[in-house]
Amino acid sequence: MNAFTLTSSTLRHLAYALALPLLVTAFAAPAGATTIERVVSPGGIEVWLVHEPAVPLIAMDFAFIGGAVQDPPGKAGTANLMASLLDEGAGDLDSKAFSDRLERRAIEMNFSAERDHIRGSLRTLSENCDEAFDLLRLAVTSPRFDASDVELNRAQILSVLRRQTTSPSDIASLRWWQTAFEGHPYGRPVNGTPETLQAITVDDLKTYAHKVLARANLKVSVVGDIDAETLKPLLDRVFGALPKEPDLAPVDNVTPQGLGRRIDVSLDVPQTVVDFGGPGIARKDPDFMAAYIVNHILGGGASDSRLYQEVREKRGLVYSVSDSLVWLDHAAVMIGGTATRADRTNETVDLIQREIHRLAENGPTEEELIEAKNYLNSSFALNLDTSSKIASLLVQLQLDGLGSDYFVKRPEMIAAVTLDDAKRVAKRLLDNGLLVTVVGRPQGVAASTAPPTAH
Amino acid sequence: MRAATLAVGCVLPLAIAANGAGAATGPDVADFKLANGLEIVVVPDHRAPVVTHMIWYKVGAADETPGKSGLAHFLEHLMFKGTQKNPGAAFSQDIAAIGGQENAFTTSDYTGFYQRVPREHLKEMMALEADRITGLVLTDAVVKPELNVVLEEQYMRVANNPGARLSEQMDAALYLNHPYGRPVIGWRQEIEKLTRDDALDFYRRFYSPNNAVVVIAGDVTPDEVKADAEETYAKVPVRTAANPRQRPKEPVQEAPRTVTLADSRVEQPSVTREYLTPSETTAKPGESEALDVLAHVLGHGANSRLYRTLVVDKSIALTAGAYYSGTALDYAKLGVYATPKPGVTLREVEQGIDAVLNDVIAQGVADDELDRAKTRLIADAVYAQDNQATLARWYGSALATGQTVDMVRSWPDRIRAVTAQAVQQAARAWLDRRRSVTGYLVKSLQPEESRS
Numbered sequence: 080m081n082a083f084t085l086t087s088s089t090l091r092h093l094a095y096a097l098a099l100p101l102l103v104t105a106f107a108a109p110a111g112a113t114t115i116e117r118v119v120s121p122g123g124i125e126v127w128l129v130h131e132p133a134v135p136l137i138a139m140d141f142a143f144i145g146g147a148v149q150d151p152p153g154k155a156g157t158a159n160l161m162a163s164l165l166d167e168g169a170g171d172l173d174s175k176a177f178s179d180r181l182e183r184r185a186i187e188m189n190f191s192a193e194r195d196h197i198r199g200s201l202r203t204l205s206e207n208c209d210e211a212f213d214l215l216r217l218a219v220t221s222p223r224f225d226a227s228d229v230e231l232n233r234a235q236i237l238s239v240l241r242r243q244t245t246s247p248s249d250i251a252s253l254r255w256w257q258t259a260f261e262g263h264p265y266g267r268p269v270n271g272t273p274e275t276l277q278a279i280t281v282d283d284l285k286t287y288a289h290k291v292l293a294r295a296n297l298k299v300s301v302v303g304d305i306d307a308e309t310l311k312p313l314l315d316r317v318f319g320a321l322p323k324e325p326d327l328a329p330v331d332n333v334t335p336q337g338l339g340r341r342i343d344v345s346l347d348v349p350q351t352v353v354d355f356g357g358p359g360i361a362r363k364d365p366d367f368m369a370a371y372i373v374n375h376i377l378g379g380g381a382s383d384s385r386l387y388q389e390v391r392e393k394r395g396l397v398y399s400v401s402d403s404l405v406w407l408d409h410a411a412v413m414i415g416g417t418a419t420r421a422d423r424t425n426e427t428v429d430l431i432q433r434e435i436h437r438l439a440e441n442g443p444t445e446e447e448l449i450e451a452k453n454y455l456n457s458s459f460a461l462n463l464d465t466s467s468k469i470a471s472l473l474v475q476l477q478l479d480g481l482g483s484d485y486f487v488k489r490p491e492m493i494a495a496v497t498l499d500d501a502k503r504v505a506k507r508l509l510d511n512g513l514l515v516t517v518v519g520r521p522q523g524v525a526a527s528t529a530p531p532t533a534h
Numbered sequence: 535m536r537a538a539t540l541a542v543g544c545v546l547p548l549a550i551a552a553n554g555a556g557a558a559t560g561p562d563v564a565d566f567k568l569a570n571g572l573e574i575v576v577v578p579d580h581r582a583p584v585v586t587h588m589i590w591y592k593v594g595a596a597d598e599t600p601g602k603s604g605l606a607h608f609l610e611h612l613m614f615k616g617t618q619k620n621p622g623a624a625f626s627q628d629i630a631a632i633g634g635q636e637n638a639f640t641t642s643d644y645t646g647f648y649q650r651v652p653r654e655h656l657k658e659m660m661a662l663e664a665d666r667i668t669g670l671v672l673t674d675a676v677v678k679p680e681l682n683v684v685l686e687e688q689y690m691r692v693a694n695n696p697g698a699r700l701s702e703q704m705d706a707a708l709y710l711n712h713p714y715g716r717p718v719i720g721w722r723q724e725i726e727k728l729t730r731d732d733a734l735d736f737y738r739r740f741y742s743p744n745n746a747v748v749v750i751a752g753d754v755t756p757d758e759v760k761a762d763a764e765e766t767y768a769k770v771p772v773r774t775a776a777n778p779r780q781r782p783k784e785p786v787q788e789a790p791r792t793v794t795l796a797d798s799r800v801e802q803p804s805v806t807r808e809y810l811t812p813s814e815t816t817a818k819p820g821e822s823e824a825l826d827v828l829a830h831v832l833g834h835g836a837n838s839r840l841y842r843t844l845v846v847d848k849s850i851a852l853t854a855g856a857y858y859s860g861t862a863l864d865y866a867k868l869g870v871y872a873t874p875k876p877g878v879t880l881r882e883v884e885q886g887i888d889a890v891l892n893d894v895i896a897q898g899v900a901d902d903e904l905d906r907a908k909t910r911l912i913a914d915a916v917y918a919q920d921n922q923a924t925l926a927r928w929y930g931s932a933l934a935t936g937q938t939v940d941m942v943r944s945w946p947d948r949i950r951a952v953t954a955q956a957v958q959q960a961a962r963a964w965l966d967r968r969r970s971v972t973g974y975l976v977k978s979l980q981p982e983e984s985r986s
Contacts (some may be wrong), residue, residue, distance in 0.1 A: 092868045113582070133581050135921045175846070178836035182906050185913030204916055231845065231852075245799035247694060258868050333656050347798070350689035382614075382623070392623075395679030398687040418690055427564060450631060457633025461650050464582045464752075465921045 107287065111451055113463075115473065115483045118307045122315035126299040127473040127483055130306050131466065137208055137303035138466035139201040139215075140262035142473045144298075144408070145196040145291030148264040148330045156271015158291070161284045162231060165190040165199070167228040169217035174228050177214070186211045186471065188218065195408040198412040199293060202467065205304040212313050219292055220320040224284050233276060239336040240273055247352035247518040248416070249343055254516045255354045255414065258342060259335035265410060278355050293325035294318055300473030302466040322351035332409045334358050343429070343521065351424045351519025355402070355431060357507030357511045360504070362479050369496045369504035371404060375451045377435065377444045377509070378402040378415055383450070385434050396427045406479075413508060429513060439509035442502030452493050459489070543818050559979050563929070564756035565939040568768045571744025571776065575929050575939060576759045577751035579922040585752030586926045588648040589667075590934040592747070594719075594862070596642040596713040596781055600811035602732055604720015605857055607640040608684055609733045613647060614638075615676045617669030625662045642714050643863045646932035650923065653753040663748075667741055670734075677730040679809045696806075697975060700795035704973040707791045708808055714865060715805040742773035747933045751926035779880075779936075784810065790967040802852075803976050805880045806871040807887065810969040813862035815936040816957065818891050819914045822860040823948045824960035827869055829858035829906035831957065832890070833898050837906070839894065840870060844886045849876045851886070862936045880974055898958035912946045918947060923983040 093234060101382045109203045116128045150157040166181070166188050169175035181188060184207040199219070203211035237424045243249035253268055260266035271279075301310060335358055360370040378386035390400045401413025443451070464468050476485055553574040557883030564576040595606045616622040634651035645668075649659045657724050692698045702717045719725070748767065750759055787810060814822040833840045833856025844851035855870035870891070916923045932942045 093952070131581060134916070136916060136920060138920075175837065175842075179906075182835050182910060185910045192772055202917065204913055231849075235852050238873065241801035245801055268938070334583055350686065352694075381630050382626050382636075391683055393679065395682030396686070398683055398690055418694075419686060454630055454633045457652055458790040459633070460582050460584050460652060461633065464584050464650075464923070467920070 084195050085256065094156065094250055095470060097263050106380035115467070115486075117483055118310060118314075119312045120319075122294075122319045124294060124297065124299065124314045124318050126301055126309055126314055127477065128300070128305075129302040129466075129469055129473070130304075131302060131303045134150045134466070135205045135304050136466065137203050137205050137211070137301065137305050138199075138470045139299065139301045140467070140473050141199045141297060141299040142196040142478055143199075143291050143293070143325070144296040144478070145197055145325060145327060146193050147196055147267065147269040147289055148409070149287065149328060150264070150267065150271075150275075151283060151287075151467040153275060154271075154283055155288050156236065156269070157273040157279050157283055158197060158522050159270050159285050160229070160236060160279055161278065162192040162197055163232045164224055164228055164284065165218045165222050165288075165485060167232065168223040168225055169214075169436060170221045170223075172217065173223065173225060177217070180210065180214055181342055184210050188215060190218075192270060194265055198474075200470070202465070208305065208313075213290060216320070217439045219318065220513045222288060224288075226281065229281055229284065232298035233279070236270055240270060240276070242306065242334070243270075247348050247350070250346065251352045251354040251416070251516045254342055254344060254518075255456050255514060256326055257358060258337040258340070258516070259356070259412070259514055260333060260410070263333045263410075264330060265333065265407065274357045282425045289322070290326040292384045293322045295323055296325045296327070296476035297321075298471045298474050300477070302473070322526040334410060335514060336410055337514040339514075341374040341515040341517060344516065345516040345521050346518050348519055349420070350418050351421050351517060352416070352418045353424065353431075353515065353517050354414065355513045355515045356412055357429070357513050358508075359404045359406060359411035359413040360508055361482075364411075366405075366500070366504045366507065369500045370439060371457065372448065372451045372493070372496055373438065373443060373501055373508055374402065374404050374413060374504045375455060377438055379451075381454060385438065386417075386431060388414070389434055390427060390430055396423055396430070396431075400431070419523065424517060424519065425522065428517065432513065435509050435513065437523065438505050440506070442498070442505045445498055448496075448498055448501050452496070455493055459486075536603075539934060543803050544858070545625055546762070547847070559639075561595040563939055563943065564759075566756075566760065568743065568763060569769060570770060570772050571742075572762055572767050572770070573747045573764075573933065574759065574767070575747065575749045575852050575933065576754065576756040577922065577925050577929060578748065578753075578755065578894055578921075579751055580753050580927070581985070582652045583923070584650060584947070585650060585653050585656045585750060585873040586650050586665065586923045588646055588749045588751075588926050588930050589654060589663050589929040590746050590747045591645045591741055591748065591778065592643075592934050593736075594641050594643040594644055595716060595718040597740065597779070598713070598716070598736070599984075601724060602728065602736075603716045604684070604688075604718075604725040604737050605607075605728055605732055606839055607719055608725065610638050610640045610645050610647075610729050611680050611684055612672055612677060613666060613670060615680070616671055618671050619656045619665050619669055620662060620669065625666065626664065628658065640718055642718055646930060648923075648926070655754075656750065656759075657762040658750075658767065660762055662737065664766040664770050667743055667746065667767075668773055670737055670741075672730050672734060677733065681725070681728060684719070685722070688722055691719060693931055696795060696797040696800050697796070698934050700793065700806075700973050700975050703793045703795060704806070704808060704971050708810060708863075708867070709794050709970040710784055710787060712784050712864060713781055714862075720890055721862045739774060742776070743767060743770045743834050744776045745774070747930060749930040749933075750921040755982060768931045779863060784865065791971040792974070793971060794976060794977050794979065796824075796979045798977060800975055800977045801837050802873055803880055803974070804871060804873040805884050805887070805970040805972065805974055806869060807884075807970055808867045808869045809964055809966065810857070811868050812860075813864065814941070815863055815933070816861040816865070816931075820948070820952065820956055821963075822866070823945075823952050824910060824956040825860060825866075825868055825964065826860045826949060827904065827907045827952045828894070828899075828957050828960050829856045830910060831903045832856035833870060833909070834896065834910065839890045839903075840872065840887065841860050843890050844872050844883065848886060851876055851883050854883075854887070861937075880976070884972070891961070894958070895961045895965055898961075899954050901954060902956050903950070904957065908952065911949045913945045930940060 149159045187202040397417045400417035636649045638647045840854040844854040851872040856870045858868045860866045873882045
């Protein structure tokens with residue numbers, strides 16, 4: 080069978096997942112639906128737990144504050160390479176033995192690097208919980224970084240980087256971040272560049288792990304078939320041997336640069352890719368929730384957003400268009416993307432700019448505000464229907480410094496946003512000018528295939 | 535270390551361990567048919583107050599008339615344009631107003647639509663979806679912009695992506711006669727000519743309650759669903775006879791095919807080979823399950839044959855793997871692939887793949903490998919229980935391709951029963967070059983020796 084599945088509104092925007100914390104769609108569950116326990120182990124490790132015995136599995140998510148911003152100068156990609164190696168052998172187990180132990184029990188263990196964090200996740204059938212936590216302990220406390228594994232992973236990442244050099248969506252995104260945050264660690268690619276990746280030594284990886292993998296900067300959540308008393312000692316077993324304090328380099332707070340600029344990159348592809356964005360609003364800013372609502376109305380991914388309606392539904396210019404608020408530890412941005420034919424690129428970019436300007440000037444309507452609030456209030460549970468999604472959100476809330484009562488507070492925070500707030504914040508969020516990156520055939524160059532009949 | 539382990543062990547679950555027979559495909563699934571022929575499957579999951587509501591039409595790209603490729607998928611897009619009763623975007627607005635999510639998908643064999651909504655809105659969704667089975671209204675004013683949207687989608691998914699273009703060419707070469715050789719999204723010059731009338735003809739021909747399956751997973755009981763279905767879906771009249779799905783069959787395939795796609799943007803060459811195999815629906819008993827296990831042994835995970843041999847031991851590839859997806863009405867494919875290290879030719883990597891395949895054909899698989907693959911496959915069924923949408927898709931895709939609820943439920947047991955002998959048998963029978971296509975993704979067309 081043709082395994083090709085098509086969806087009618089897949090968001091290319093998922094490409095930003097690395098930088099994009101789970102868009103919080105609360106959890107104000109009907110009474111008793113889900114209880115979050117804050118569990119502290121004898122060794123002092125805190126975890127947010129949802130005990131859910133209905134399915135015999137356990138999902139654990141965790142994050143170490145650190146991430147690619149802690150890459151040493153000239154060695155961008157260190158965090159990413161380090162994370163890719165954590166499940167490639169640890170303790171007495173080389174990479175073959177380690178992966179064999181995981182596979183024998185169908186245990187899933189993943190690590191990744193984001194700009195601000197090293198993320199990890201573990202999924203296991205509860206009957207294999209002992210083995211899973213043992214292997215996780217080895218991975219985080221005694222990774223081997225054997226030379227052969229380092230070289231293989233380095234070669235695999237280099238292959239990804241080579242591919243990115245001719246991928247329009249990767250180029251658009253890399254150029255956007257590079258321009259917006261030039262001179263700041265956020266401007267460096269998380270994967271590194273061929274030059275910086277080649278410069279990373281095994282010692283760099285070990286040093287990075289030692290500095291960043293610690294207990295004081297660790298956030299953990301567990302969801303599934305395990306109770307608090309069982310979990311507590313396991314937490315110490317897994318993480319107890321890590322150093323208490325990390326050794327993190329200070330990172331400056333920063334705002335995106337290059338607003339008002341459009342950067343065109345020439346690439347011979349049938350469809351031109353466009354990224355656009357500007358400053359966002361910090362997670363802790365009192366205006367955050369208003370901004371979140373305004374952004375939902377603009378292009379937050381639902382099919383009634385202004386961008387989706389104006390650019391796709393009314394004019395058929397694109398297949399997908401959306402934008403998101405992205406909050407990092409040291410910056411906040413609003414960033415979106417779309418893609419269209421070369422000869423309609425200017426029209427599309429202009430239209431997006433116009434819609435953003437219109438919302439900045441006039442704000443949303445009362446009706447849009449009510450609809451957005453309804454949507455954001457009731458969509459919360461939908462995004463929390465799997466253990467992994469809940470676990471991921473619980474880690475994000477901890478990273479964001481929000482309490483475990485956030486689920487109760489969130490509807491109140493949404494309700495408190497008035498139309499005046501929304502109008503004021505629309506102006507604040509959307510009136511800064513945009514940095515736009517455009518990757519495709521230059522204007523005026525004929526496409527190699529005959530253009531379809533328009534309208 | 536071990537002492538510590540024993541002291542603070544995990545609590546074992548009660549009865550439902552992964553190895554417990556029958557437990558792995560989830561909760562009590564109900565399955566019934568309405569008088570108009572619509573089949574309804576209910577998969578209870580009471581962990582969150584949410585339901586996933588899906589309708590699967592037994593029609594896909596392989597059912598299109600030649601010359602109208604892309605029509606099934608285009609109609610999928612147009613199904614969001616409103617009905618007489620719920621004009622325009624009323625359905626989508628309703629979903630947005632209650633915080634729901636929706637989407638749709640098309641494959642060669644089926645077209646599906648789904649919503650994820652708070653449980654109390656299920657009946658509303660059933661009513662709206664029932665209305666959409668026969669009530670679609672289309673005007674050129676909505677059809678024409680949507681055609682442009684689909685053409686942009688084709689650019690994004692295929693034209694902009696050399697790997698996807700190779701994949702289209704490989705399908706076209708693998709299937710000599712069966713319509714699986716056509717891309718689901720369609721050939722661009724045929725998509726451009728699709729019209730409102732094409733879409734409505736196709737709609738009237740295939741969208742009917744007796745040609746669909748509804749799958750509802752989530753915080754509901756079969757009794758509630760039955761009652762709601764009587765008031766919604768049961769009122770939709772039968773529009774067409776449910777015709778047997780007869781597509782042209784493949785002739786005896788006698789010649790291995792190769793396809794090379796060159797694009798200056800290719801920075802990482804690769805080789806992929808796909809073998810024509812039976813699907814779960816057409817396979818002899820045990821055969822599809824053996825192919826599942828075979829694909830796992832060959833190419834899932836760091837200890838699979840292909841990865842271990844090509845990437846780790848011989849160090850000639852950066853990635854290598856295998857796949858088999860048996861959920862299809864007529865045929866399935868077993869695929870193997872690798873990307874060479876810089877400086878290694880595609881030919882060398884392909885020879886490496888062939889050596890691995892020949893070894894499995896000649897020597898079979900070890901018990902150890904067999905156990906590891908089966909454990910992983912069976913565990914997938916337990917992991918699926920954590921995601922109601924995954925479970926719903928599992929049942930829906932099976933039923934839309936000629937399987938039954940019982941077949942889905944018994945799948946873990948059938949995997950458990952696969953023997954090493956059956957895996958070797960499957961390798962011998964189906965890893966036959968004459969029924970295969972090999973695709974090369976390269977930067978430029980030049981003599982094989984200098985490719986890297």
